[in-house]
Amino acid sequence: MxxxxxxxxxxxxxxxxxxxxxxxxxxxxxxxxxxxxxxxxxxxxxxxxxxxxxxxxxxxxxxxxxxxxxxxxxxxxxxGLAEGSALNPLQAAFQEAHALQCGFCTSGMVMSAHALLAHNPAPSVEEIREGIIGNLCRCTGYVPVIEAVQAAARRLDPKGGTP
Ligand code: FES
Ligand code: FES
Missing domain, CATH: 3.10.20.30 (Beta-grasp domain)
Structure with missing residues (x-):
C-alpha cells in the first residue's frame, strides 16, 4: 500500500x-x-x-x-508573475534597477515584494525593508532591491508609489 x-x-x-x-x-x-x-x-x-x-x-x-x-x-x-514572455512590472523593475547579481535570491525576493505590494501598494522604505526581512542577499547590499520595489510601486500605482 x-x-x-x-x-x-x-x-x-x-x-x-x-x-x-x-x-x-x-x-x-x-x-x-x-x-x-x-x-x-x-x-x-x-x-x-x-x-x-x-x-x-x-x-x-x-x-x-x-x-x-x-x-x-x-x-x-x-x-506565475510574467505575462506571457513579458516580465511583470516588479520583475522589470528588478532588472532595470540592477537589483540582482548572481540571481539566487531573486525569485524569493520578488515573491516577498509581490506579496508586500498586493497588501500595501505604496510602502515606505521601512515597510519595504520589513517586507523583505526574511530574504537574504549576499550580492546587492539591498539598496537596489529597495529601489526596484519603489519603482514598481510607482509604476503599478502612479498616484501612490513610495516617497
Ligand atoms: S531554503 Fe527556505 S528559507 Fe532558505
Ligand atoms: S543576487 Fe546574489 S544572493 Fe542576491
Whole structure:
C-alpha cells in the first residue's frame, strides 16, 4: 500500500493533483513533482528566503511547509508573475534597477515584494525593508532591491508609489 497522499494544489492558476510522500517539503513538491524550478532551495533551515512563494495571498517560505499542508490552497510561484514572455512590472523593475547579481535570491525576493505590494501598494522604505526581512542577499547590499520595489510601486500605482 502506498504511503503517499493525493493532494490538490492550485499553482499559478493551474490545479495540480498529484501524490506526495507525507514528509515531502512544499519546495520539493513545487520543484521536483510539478517541475517549476524558479523557486530556489537555499538553506533548508528557514533562513534565506530563496524558497519564498505566495500562498493564499501571503508570502511563505516553501521549505517550512510540507506539501500536504498546502492541500487545497492557492500558490503563486515566480513563474506565475510574467505575462506571457513579458516580465511583470516588479520583475522589470528588478532588472532595470540592477537589483540582482548572481540571481539566487531573486525569485524569493520578488515573491516577498509581490506579496508586500498586493497588501500595501505604496510602502515606505521601512515597510519595504520589513517586507523583505526574511530574504537574504549576499550580492546587492539591498539598496537596489529597495529601489526596484519603489519603482514598481510607482509604476503599478502612479498616484501612490513610495516617497
Ligand atoms: S531554503 Fe527556505 S528559507 Fe532558505
Ligand atoms: S543576487 Fe546574489 S544572493 Fe542576491
Amino acid at each position: 502506498s504511503d503517499k497522499a493525493k493532494i490538490r494544489i492550485t499553482i499559478n492558476g493551474v490545479v495540480h493533483e498529484r501524490e506526495a510522500p507525507p514528509r515531502m517539503l512544499l519546495v520539493d513538491y513545487i520543484r521536483d513533482v510539478v517541475g517549476l524550478k524558479g523557486t530556489r532551495y537555499g538553506c533548508d533551515t528557514s533562513n534565506c528566503g530563496s524558497c519564498t512563494i505566495v500562498m493564499d495571498g501571503r508570502s511563505a517560505k516553501s521549505c517550512t511547509f510540507l506539501a500536504v499542508q498546502a492541500d487545497g490552497r492557492e500558490v503563486t510561484t515566480i513563474e
